[in-house]
């Protein structure tokens with residue numbers, strides 16, 4: 001097994017009679033930028049949560065670099081969760097704490113339990129957190145309460161928090177679904193630069209097709225828990241799009257695409 005390949009084999013998760021994820025087999029290589037698309041309920045969120053073991057599979061296997069992730073327990077499981085940082089649609093920051101402290105929360109994944117409780121951080125960790133904020137143009141906001149920031153800024157803080165965890169894989173569940181197009185672009189650009197510069201694998205669930213086309217090397221289309229497309233943006237033809245999103249009227253979807261079209265920003 002080649003090093004650092006995330007490998008899903010026959011992965012499945014049922015909720016009662018619903019097969020949220022159904023026999024998903026994928027290999028994702030280091031440094032890939034993968035977009036997962038599909039209708040609401042297709043199983044995108046469940047798939048990401050299975051990967052970082054926020055939820056347990058009912059069948060199948062997850063491996064990373066040949067190591068069985070599905071069997072990890074205790075500190076080995078905690079370390080796996082540190083290695084795959086998660087970013088959510090609703091940012092999940094602590095509003096009443098300042099931005100810097102929110103970023104440092106990412107370090108708790110690296111600490112043992114006792115020092116996590118004390119929320120004590122070293123100068124080196126503070127410097128690391130400031131650097132992460134600075135890369136995302138947020139150093140001036142370091143001492144501001146997180147709740148006072150715009151949505152786009154808050155999501156970038158969440159990205160900085162994920163970064164100080166020193167992850168191998170970044171899992172982002174619809175990170176731009178509640179942002180306006182300008183902020184959405186900045187957040188996607190931030191994910192792309194982390195992917196390019198740090199070589200971190202990015203797996204991102206996306207609601208809009210244009211974003212997937214603009215940013216992702218590889219697009220995975222899910223429907224009813226299954227992977228029904230796996231290829232490049234170029235291979236994503238109108239026929240395939242119809243298969244992924246269903247044969248119903250696509251006008252709502254197309255409208256959201258044209259009104260919120262975002263494009264990669266010019267690299268700084």
Ligand SMILES: Nc1ncnc2c1ncn2[C@@H]1O[C@H](COP(=O)(O)OP(=O)(O)O)[C@@H](O)[C@H]1O
Pocket residue numbers: 015018019020021038039040041042043044045046047
């Ligand atoms: N905790 C849960 N309990 C019951 N059903 C769930 C749960 N989580 C997800 N599901 C169901 O699994 C399916 C896939 O959901 P989800 O992974 O959230 O899809 P997506 O993220 O693509 O919208 C849906 O039918 C959803 O209702």
Ligand SMILES: [Mg+2]
Pocket residue numbers: 041044045046173
């Ligand atoms: Mg979801």
